[in-house]
Amino acid sequence: MTKLGTFYGIGVGPGDPDLLTVKAIKAIKNVDVIIAPKTEKKDGSVALEIARPYLKADVEIIYQVFPMVKDFAESPEIFISNKEEIIKILQAKKNVAFLTLGDPMFYSTYIYIFKLLSEEKINIETIPGVPAFLAIASRIGQPIAFGNEILSIIPATADLNKIDEILDKADTSVLMKVYKNFDQIVDTLENHNMAWQAKLVSRCGLPDEKIISDISDHKDDQLNYLSTIITRKSID
Numbered sequence: 533m534t535k536l537g538t539f540y541g542i543g544v545g546p547g548d549p550d551l552l553t554v555k556a557i558k559a560i561k562n563v564d565v566i567i568a569p570k571t572e573k574k575d576g577s578v579a580l581e582i583a584r585p586y587l588k589a590d591v592e593i594i595y596q597v598f599p600m601v602k603d604f605a606e607s608p609e610i611f612i613s614n615k616e617e618i619i620k621i622l623q624a625k626k627n628v629a630f631l632t633l634g635d636p637m638f639y640s641t642y643i644y645i646f647k648l649l650s651e652e653k654i655n656i657e658t659i660p661g662v663p664a665f666l667a668i669a670s671r672i673g674q675p676i677a678f679g680n681e682i683l684s685i686i687p688a689t690a691d692l693n694k695i696d697e698i699l700d701k702a703d704t705s706v707l708m709k710v711y712k713n714f715d716q717i718v719d720t721l722e723n724h725n726m727a728w729q730a731k732l733v734s735r736c737g738l739p740d741e742k743i744i745s746d747i748s749d750h751k752d753d754q755l756n757y758l759s760t761i762i763t764r765k766s767i768d
């Protein structure tokens with residue numbers, strides 16, 4: 533079999549280009565092709581803009597559209613055709629970097645592509661990135677967990693009863709994807725007495741970053757997709 537190019541899944545962190553790892557920068561500078569994922573609604577790719585300072589002048593950039601689906605089964609054909617496009621590039625012996633926001637293995641579109649490519653005989657290297665919730669903890673100066681504390685990470689798109697159960701048990705909670713049902717999430721946090729000490733950060737590390745401390749007063753805000761809440765049971 534002829535040798536194929538290598539496929540890199542690269543985490544570019546949440547926004548600040550200074551938060552890319554040295555390994556991520558080396559790989560970005562070395563590849564022939566960059567895959568920049570984007571959703572149908574948006575013109576550009578946030579991940580690409582974060583990585584832009586490190587791109588080679590002659591690198592080929594390919595935008596791949598991924599739908600905002602709840603799970604792969606909803607729309608597998610788009611993922612499969614993106615996978616096939618990547619395989620063709622690898623067959624041309626080119627190295628490819630698939631950029632991903634935050635960490636690639638953490639609630640990421642990359643996971644679907646990674647699983648599909650793992651079924652083929654392809655050399656895959658995944659390079660971790662700083663996940664948004666950890667960058668946010670440092671940004672707002674709030675430790676995420678210490679001692680025996682239990683941390684929960686909750687996609688706000690999950691079942692609300694399940695979210696209630698988890699909030700009951702965890703000391704600190706990170707709520708991701710809060711843009712769709714923010715008002716419901718604020719109500720739920722108020723019921724757990726966890727709203728007053730919550731912090732919401734939108735577009736952490738990007739030029740239009742926003743930090744909100746009084747989330748109950750912002751229940752009706754239209755949030756950006758890149759919004760995360762960190763809260764805890766008590767502040768000691």
Ligand SMILES: C[S@@+](CC[C@H](N)C(=O)[O-])C[C@H]1O[C@@H](n2cnc3c(N)ncnc32)[C@H](O)[C@@H]1O
Nearest residue numbers: 546634635638663664708709735736758759760
């Ligand atoms: C599909 S997940 C991607 C998570 C990403 N892989 C990570 O490691 O953080 C998208 C969610 O991540 C969070 N997120 C990603 N980037 C962010 C940023 N710059 N600021 C705030 N939240 C962010 C938001 O909760 C958003 O709804």
